[in-house]
Amino acid sequence: MNQPGAEPVTDSPYAGVAEHVARYLSSDGRDGHMEAGVPNLVLTTRGRKSGKLRRTAMFYTKDGDRYVIVASHMSGGPKHPDWYLNLVANPEVHVQAGSEKFTARARTAGAEEKPRLWALMTRLWPAYDTYQATATREIPVVVLERV
Template identity: 55%
Template sequence: MSELDDSPTAWVARHIREYAESDGERGHRKWGVNTLLFTVRGRATGKLRRTALIYGTDGPGRYVVVGSNGGLATHPAWYLNLLANPQVGVQVGPESLPARAAEATGADRERLWRMMAELWPQYDAYQDKLDRRIPVTVLERTSA
């Protein structure tokens, strides 16, 4: 079994621990929005990396996340990792499932961006101050 590393950011690691230890009972709803746990294999280390992300839904088994990195100028590590390893793990509340990650593009990206910015208006403020285009990623449930 691979080693699992949680986010090195202390407040995110606390959120992950709360979420995982309660099987999603605590931490799924945070800051007035729904969050999920996202696990991806590191592109350099091969270790499993886990973080917590705000999500929206786009139909059954389709979860949408945004690579805002809190408005920083660089993409988040989880996003760079999924580009190399799109097979990911997702925990939504008590349910854990395998998923495939794919970046949304074109009109689909714009539609999903609007949906996510309605859930978390800070995304628009982040995008306004950045030179990079913040990625929108769809995590779609797979059979394994």
């Protein structure tokens, strides 16, 4: 996926997230990269049904050259977030982490690697453990690798 710009992009339907993305992008990541003391990235996916570009912000950590995110939604709500379903269908995504922008291939962490990556994310945001404990679904961990 090329850097968004040639096509219209729809931001998150959640007003607070859309406002966060707007601040992030307008400041080239200076305002919004760190939120609640946690690093955030902006992820652009292609809609699995509409084919349109969709954008959201989320916490991340790095694992070597890879970026790691968690597909929690509404504090571990019963459904996977739309952005996760989109990247499963269309794994080529665009990422902005701070001022760095790149295309990545997204994949769900496998059973062998997930516990270690989950631990990295819960050190960053301990509430993920609470989300998983109360969730009725297995919350995926997603690995973003540059292409």
